[in-house]
Amino acid sequence: MKLVGILGGGQLARMLALASHSLGLRVRVFDPAPDAAAAAVAEHICAPWDDVAAIARFCEGLEVATLEFESVPLATALAVAAKVRLAPSVRALAATQDRLAEKQLALNLGIPATPFANIECIDDIERAARQIGFPAVLKHRTLGYDGRGQTVVRSSEEVRAAWREGGERPSLLEELVNFDRELSLVAARTTGGQIALYPLVENLHRDGILRRTIAPAPDVSNAVAAEAQRSTALLLAHLDYTGVITLEFFERDGLLLLNEIAPRVHNSGHWSIEGSETSQFENHLRAILDLPLGSTALVGCSALVNIIGILPDAERILRMPDTHLHLYGKAPRDGRKLGHVTARAPDALLLEERMKTLQQLLG
């Protein structure tokens, strides 16, 4: 039985592990947290990221290694890649775990992205402020997720304060885009180069955390769909990418701005478990094992609502028709993603109704 290793053992690894069994695979995760969400469904190597012996144990017997979050220390990724095939590659990881590298990649490929200025020391702030203007967002270049390491700023003063408070870490000052909506696209590419794209979906964030996703995104113009597909194809080819990748966009006046790239399965793709013929999790596994990708055809319309911070009354959710509960087995904590619910409906109108009920139930 082929063994797949995953760097990181959170809910993404958990859902990858759940998808692995029916393909005849087994999963081993590497995560320093003893209560990693994936540990309940996979072998768990619990050790610090720089534990060389543990990394060696992790790699033993793996068919392929992959990752569930882009902030895996590069040294760990390199150590793994020295022993087994890592997909996506260290190069793809390096290009997406630093916001500056990500922006430069977009620039190089001609993919429109949010305007930014690099801030490496306090003296960079004035220049950045003049270049970007206000309001803006100061973002740490690395280790950001769920809105962490991001601060909205309205003056140079505020940039300096946020910069100091954040530990003077290398950051980007980005234009605060007054977007019409957020969209994302999940795609998969096999080692052999086969590509499968999920449709653009519409996302809603609050406090930096994804709250809900509608799949497919309603009213996407042909131009926007084509632009998203073009950007994705460019990126996949340039990085010789293997696995699932996610591009997050802002849509403004019918144009797309690339906001972030995630070299992994993504929260905005969880609806695919029920809403697509093949889930993003199964397609990621297929991609990294160079197996034929599964169809990404839609199965109805789907809405995903995240469960954040507080566990809901499961019974009330289960009572809703055509609604699917996914808990991650995590202890409740403020701002923590504890699970998600996917509602599926035959059409967008009915979906809208279900989503509203769901959002009420989930507060």
Add this chain to the structure above:
Amino acid sequence: MKLVGILGGGQLARMLALASHSLGLRVRVFDPAPDAAAAAVAEHICAPWDDVAAIARFCEGLEVATLEFESVPLATALAVAAKVRLAPSVRALAATQDRLAEKQLALNLGIPATPFANIECIDDIERAARQIGFPAVLKHRTLGYDGRGQTVVRSSEEVRAAWREGGERPSLLEELVNFDRELSLVAARTTGGQIALYPLVENLHRDGILRRTIAPAPDVSNAVAAEAQRSTALLLAHLDYTGVITLEFFERDGLLLLNEIAPRVHNSGHWSIEGSETSQFENHLRAILDLPLGSTALVGCSALVNIIGILPDAERILRMPDTHLHLYGKAPRDGRKLGHVTARAPDALLLEERMKTLQQLLG
């Protein structure tokens, strides 16, 4: 986190365990086989059925216990039920693990079933032969599955030979029904009495092993559907049943004959993972935890083809559109169920085509 115990750790327990996580549950299985298919995805108590200490360990901390096959020794079931809630109950188990009890139950409830005669000693054979006629099937009253313990017989001589060969075990002589087709119905009932029915599906057996299922069964008359539903409702109510139950029928001249009752999730319900809004596995868990049952609405048409004895070329299956591979992680062995494939299609015509391709691929 609630812990569910399952007596038996085969593929049914494996798929129950895979369905458990998103409901925030964990699963522990009891199975004497060290290589039990569910062991990869659940805690595994590996001990003989009569190991009292192991049974006590199995029961510790369980919210509820259930079973994945009806041949669990009654003594084990009783020992479990003395410590934790067992669903379905020992009574339901006793009524379905002995073919004679099952037949008497059907008679009592007025559910038409295959004609039978009881054989407990060699002297019963002549009377049974006169009563049933030939051809007939000699079936062990207990421990039968996948056609084991069943022999087609054409004379009293053959009955006697089969009886001796089978170890002179209590058996039934049943009429060999010249049926038009085999149908089955999977249903779920919660402790509180909520019932959900999946549609009738059409099954094809060869050598006593299920080969393929089509869901929903094509061209079911209203009378047949009503009769199947009526029988199911009667059984569920009479047994005060909790969990998923499966009724297997023969259809002959537009009438139904009950062939077997399985007090558990069933191979002919595996299509529900993709083909129904809620799978039989999730609904079984909901039922035994007295949670609201999920919708059993169809998602397209589905065909399930079993993988038996030999592992297929996975790549060729994965290349088929809208087709879902489910491997059980079991070592190949003649006549052993190693997995199944579900093809889903928007209509019956397209499904027929996919199923043919699939059957060719799977030999």
